Amino acid sequence: MVQLDNIHKDFGEVKAVDGVSLNINPGEMVSLLGPSGCGKTTLLRVLSGFLKPSEGNVLMDGKDVTLLPPDKRPTSLVFQNYALFPHMNVFENVAFGLRVKKQALARIKESVAEMLALVGLSGMEQRAIRQLSGGQQQRVALARALVMKPAVLLLDEPLSNLDAKLRVETRIQIRKIQRSVGITSIFVTHDQEEALTISDRIAIMNKGRIMQFGSPEEVYHRPNSSFVADFVGKSNFLSGRYEPQGEGKGIFILSDGQRIPVRGSTAPVGADRMMIRPERMTLSDGTPGSAAGVPGACGVAGTVEYVTFLGEVVYYHLILASGETMMVPIYGKNAEGTGSVAGKHFFIHWEPEAGLVLAG
Ligand SMILES: Nc1ncnc2c1ncn2[C@@H]1O[C@H](COP(=O)(O)OP(=O)(O)OP(=O)(O)O)[C@@H](O)[C@H]1O
Numbered sequence: 001m002v003q004l005d006n007i008h009k010d011f012g013e014v015k016a017v018d019g020v021s022l023n024i025n026p027g028e029m030v031s032l033l034g035p036s037g038c039g040k041t042t043l044l045r046v047l048s049g050f051l052k053p054s055e056g057n058v059l060m061d062g063k064d065v066t067l068l069p070p071d072k073r074p075t076s077l078v079f080q081n082y083a084l085f086p087h088m089n090v091f092e093n094v095a096f097g098l099r100v101k102k103q104a105l106a107r108i109k110e111s112v113a114e115m116l117a118l119v120g121l122s123g124m125e126q127r128a129i130r131q132l133s134g135g136q137q138q139r140v141a142l143a144r145a146l147v148m149k150p151a152v153l154l155l156d157e158p159l160s161n162l163d164a165k166l167r168v169e170t171r172i173q174i175r176k177i178q179r180s181v182g183i184t185s186i187f188v189t190h191d192q193e194e195a196l197t198i199s200d201r202i203a204i205m206n207k208g209r210i211m212q213f214g215s216p217e218e219v220y221h222r223p224n225s226s227f228v229a230d231f232v233g234k235s236n237f238l239s240g241r242y243e244p245q246g247e248g249k250g251i252f253i254l255s256d257g258q259r260i261p262v263r264g265s266t267a268p269v270g271a272d273r274m275m276i277r278p279e280r281m282t283l284s285d286g287t288p289g290s291a292a293g294v295p296g297a298c299g300v301a302g303t304v305e306y307v308t309f310l311g312e313v314v315y316y317h318l319i320l321a322s323g324e325t326m327m328v329p330i331y332g333k334n335a336e337g338t339g340s341v342a343g344k345h346f347f348i349h350w351e352p353e354a355g356l357v358l359a360g
């Protein structure tokens with residue numbers, strides 16, 4: 001449906017987009033996820049036609065649209081700041097594009113009513129924009145984009161101005177609407193939780209490039225680089241040296257010589273980082289240095305530095321003899337009364353399958 005073929009966009013010296021190729025299927029919801037300044041908005045503007053790429057082609061439905069202006073493309077863009085017309089009421093905001101297209105009033109009324117029902121704003125037609133909450137304004141912007149029946153919906157951080165609770169509610173609503181209309185969508189965000197919950201696939205960007213493109217499960221469980229592992233979800237890293245032993249087995253050797261078994265890794269010889277998700281770790285009582293003495297032990301010794309309380313979960317932050325730190329979640333009853341745990345020694349365990357060896 002949407003095909004980006006080796007897109008480059010330079011602003012003078014800045015390579016805002018640096019060789020992006022991406023194929024997006026019909027009806028798919030794809031997130032562009034990455035840190036500030038990595039080129040997400042630039043890529044979205046190239047897709048919508050507000051920017052011409054320095055190099056490369058944009059195809060939609062098999063047609064090359066690279067040189068077409070925004071109004072000749074099958075796309076609608078929802079801007080980060082909504083960009084609603086403040087002097088128009090809700091109805092006129094949503095109707096605007098259809099009026100420009102010179103549709104008959106009866107048809108416009110029907111379409112607007114349908115869209116407002118879809119986004120849960122029926123009966124608000126006559127409200128002024130300033131009389132709406134942030135979340136309601138966001139939904140007007142969504143209705144205004146959807147009413148044009150675009151083949152491709154482009155959303156640039158549409159939830160960034162909402163409070164935490166409304167963000168979660170609205171992203172669920174956007175996903176429901178996207179599924180019910182079956183519209184191909186590209187959703188820009190720098191919030192990894194948002195990307196994980198809303199997307200069929202996520203493209204993780206850094207410095208104008210796509211680092212990995214895959215389902216939420218793939219990028220979370222099988223990140224292809226330290227960057228992706230670090231950016232998506234919480235992660236613990238150990239540095240060392242990897243020695244493959246064949247059949248997906250190997251040994252990761254820490255700086256103090258401790259050898260940690262690894263299973264199911266495809267990492268090359270010499271890969272120098274191992275990542276373990278916090279939720280794969282458990283703690284048992286231990287003393288510093290105890291791990292090194294246990295042959296084949298899958299874990300390390302650590303000392304609690306401090307504890308963070310997040311309500312449903314408590315994180316122990318442990319420091320290792322190497323100076324590296326690990327965070328381990330403690331759930332439920334075990335998390336009670338953990339305020340005085342700082343300074344205690346633990347042995348941190350995980351299964352050999354939970355360690356992911358990464359290069360770079
Ligand atoms: N019109 C422009 N002129 C010069 N440089 C630009 C222009 N637009 C963007 N850039 C630069 O290109 C890079 C990518 O910008 P872009 O807006 O695409 O980032 P982003 O990923 O959307 O970031 P954010 O999450 O902060 O919105 C940045 O370094 C930015 O400063």
Ligand SMILES: [Mg+2]
Nearest residue numbers: 040041042156
């Ligand atoms: Mg941006």
